[in-house]
Amino acid sequence: MTTNFYEQVYKVVQRIPPGKVTSYGRIAKMLGHHNAARAVGYALSSLKHSDSDHPYTSATVPWQRVVNSQGRISIHHREATANKQADILREEGVEVSENLYVNMNVYLWEGLHLLEIDDILAGN
DNA sequence: ATGGTGACTCGCG
DNA sequence: GCGCGAGCCACCA
Numbered sequence: 130m131t132t133n134f135y136e137q138v139y140k141v142v143q144r145i146p147p148g149k150v151t152s153y154g155r156i157a158k159m160l161g162h163h164n165a166a167r168a169v170g171y172a173l174s175s176l177k178h179s180d181s182d183h184p185y186t187s188a189t190v191p192w193q194r195v196v197n198s199q200g201r202i203s204i205h206h207r208e209a210t211a212n213k214q215a216d217i218l219r220e221e222g223v224e225v226s227e228n229l230y231v232n233m234n235v236y237l238w239e240g241l242h243l244l245e246i247d248d249i250l251a252g253n
Numbered sequence: 254a255t256g257g258t259g260a261c262t263c264g265c266g
Numbered sequence: 267g268c269g270c271g272a273g274c275c276a277c278c279a
Contacts, residue, residue: 166261168275204260
């Protein structure tokens with residue numbers, strides 16, 4: 130792959146429509162890295178609030194639409210960030226329970242197929 | 254080059 | 267359903 134993994138993750142996340150969510154593991158699989166879920170999470174955690182030299186920031190990448198495979202918001206060390214994620218999702222119409230769970234049977238974004246992924250990574 | 258670090262997952266008790 | 271342990275991965279120092 131020519132583009133770096135993080136960039137690929139960001140591009141896929143940007144395809145998640147408002148009101149839907151997906152998991153770290155699913156994104157990894159979409160990119161052909163079936164076991165790179167941790168790396169996906171790491172990619173999102175490294176997003177900056179703003180970065181003049183980088184097109185991908187927490188403002189341009191809907192990071193809040195990614196939860197763990199159980200449908201639960203997966204930020205344990207930063208409670209403030211976790212709650213913010215829940216708030217943003219609710220604004221988008223996604224129901225988030227008090228214990229930070231999202232019903233994946235209702236809000237799961239099925240994602241893309243490898244063919245579409247190639248298209249996106251190639252340009253748009 | 255090597256080892257540490259997670260916003261992960263799965264499987265087992 | 268919950269906690270734990272063990273894989274697994276891209277990054278970075």
